Amino acid sequence: MTTYEIPRPTSGDVVDVILDDHRLFETLLRELRSSASDREAARAALSEVLIAHGEAEEEKVYQQLRRKHAIGEEEAEHGEEEHAEGNEALLQLLECTGTDTQKFDDAVENLATLLNHHIGEEEQTILNPAREEVSEEVRAKLGADWLARRNELLEQGCGSVEQVRVIVERAHQEGVLPADEEE
Template sequence: MSDAIDLGRPVSGDVIDLILDDHRRFEELLRQLRDSSSDRDAVRRAFAALHVAHALAEEEHVYPALRRKRAVGEHEAEHGEEEHAEGNEALLAVLELRGTDTQAFDDAVEELAATVNHHLTEEELTILNPARDEVGERVRADLGERFATARNQHVDDDCGRIENVRRIVRAARHEGLLDNE
């Protein structure tokens, strides 16, 4: 699956740096998805694994800890979760397409890139900057280890497989994180 594409395998570090490293990986994978000469099918599978693992690890560990530390408010954390759901929905559209050399694929990648890039920018401004200012280095390091462990476990569990992304999107609709169609 994503073995051929390096998703990184951090084990420790400042949680902010680890999240930013993944954000740069997302940007690189999106560039590869736009490149018709790349193995777009392998790239979309790798992107799916990283996107789902990253979002789950943030929602399980990072957002709750930052709320407890009052580094971010409930609104910012909930908005981050909504944007993860929107990213998963856009990702599902990319995964469900059979071919990777069609206009439909290009359009779905464009939507995915717009959704994910919006989230990366907003998260860096409204969640990571306050965490940098309000949370001490020791806590960020502990949180980094928990984030990395969860992220890696989700990747190992093949969390980006299409059936799982479908399940996650259904659950997000049920929870009201996405507009029902």
């Protein structure tokens, strides 16, 4: 089985390293759409980097940007809600038993729609203000902190279906995602 190499830089401007991950998400989504690629490996890589990215962002970046007044509470909360929605869509993708079914293709497109929306919005409403309102020194510190946490999560293998289930359930319990409807 082919595995995708997930870059693990240890330093950089937080805006630049987050943007690098956004471009990686787009590449992996293209791989998931292609019947000629190793879809299973692309799915595993996307799950790992997407979970590590989002969890580290919420822990290390959003809070600090709020403290620096680069973003408001609303932007941070909205980003967290979109992470939760993306994680829920990721779980649906991970729960597909095969990679050559319509269910898989639909799950890829659902995740891609949510992820592309989030990437665009985050780049405009969080990363642009961070670039404009936060000093280079602070962005470098945030980048190192975010990367350290992201890389730690990647080393732990954070993107298994079981772990994504736990993250999605936590979002439901905390009210970030609406409660599951009764069957």
